[in-house]
Amino acid sequence: MWLNPEFYPSVYERIAKANTNPRGKYLYSDLNLLLVKQMIETKTGKKLDQFTNEIYMELGISKIGYNPLKWTSIDNVMPTEVDNLFRKDTIKGYVHDEAAAIFGGVSGNAGLFANAESIAVICKMLMNNGIYKGKQILKANVVKDFTDSPLTKNGIYRGLGFDKRKPDEFFTKDDFGHTGFTGTFFFMNRNTNRFLIILTNRVNPTRTNRLMYKDDFSAKIWKQINKY
Structure with a gap:
């Protein structure tokens, strides 16, 4: 997606000011996860996709990540939607979520591609309080x-x-x-x-x-x- 760079700070500002819960009730929104990406990158000094790839390396999995056409063949990626509204094309090998697409396919709310084998490793790690094969990948209190x-x-x-x-x-x-x-x-x-x-x-x-x-x-x- 080709956008004016000024778009990004302005959209972050609007998200931060958004009142998504005016009635004190539960309301589904992933705006907070868009901000999580910014928090992680500020804290670690690394781009979100770089940071998460380091975690996947520790887990020993490789068939997972953002923007899959950078690390696998398009033949290994299933097409998602025939998008006649936003991108005017069949979406294949790029994130389906519109917000994540605007952020270059790397976002806190969407954008990950994976196979079942890689997801299974993550499930095992989470069920074991952040430990996988004897190694503490995530802190137990964070998982909790x-x-x-x-x-x-x-x-x-x-x-x-x-x-x-x-x-x-x-x-x-x-x-x-x-x-x-x-x-x-x-x-x-x-x-x-x-x-x-x-x-x-x-x-x-x-x-x-x-x-x-x-x-x-x-x-x-x-x-x-x-x-x-």
């Missing part, structure tokens, strides 16, 4: 903070960094994970030591396709896994 639901008394079950669900026939209070707009799903439970990864292409050919949401497809598979 981002996978807890601190506002359950207010009826809000979301986590700080991960999706959490109100306990029902499919999910328990200890489950946490992520659901992506394009059809990705991974959930885990460190008490049962189980995780589920589903990589689908919900927005193909367009985002009006909502079959993945029909009958709670992913949630039902997660429920079945936890029966055994």
Whole structure:
């Protein structure tokens, strides 16, 4: 995306001033994660994609990262949406999320590409409180903070960094994970030591396709896994 450089400081300023919760209730927004990218880069002195790649190297995984055409063949990347509104093209090998696209495909809210094998390593690390193969990758208290639901008394079950669900026939209070707009799903439970990864292409050919949401497809598979 070709934009005037003045766009970026102005959009960060607008995000910082945005009142996303005027009624004191839960409202879905990923504006905070756009700011997380800026925080990480300021703190580490590294670009977000460089910093995360160092973590993936410690985990021993390589089929994961931003802007996949820099590290894999386009033949290994599935097309997402036929975008007739924003980019006027079939999106393949570039982030689907419009905000992340404007930020060059590297953002705190979206942009990661991966296969199930790489995601499985991350799930194992998170379920083991930040440890993978005996090595502390993330601090245990950081993993706890981002996978807890601190506002359950207010009826809000979301986590700080991960999706959490109100306990029902499919999910328990200890489950946490992520659901992506394009059809990705991974959930885990460190008490049962189980995780589920589903990589689908919900927005193909367009985002009006909502079959993945029909009958709670992913949630039902997660429920079945936890029966055994």
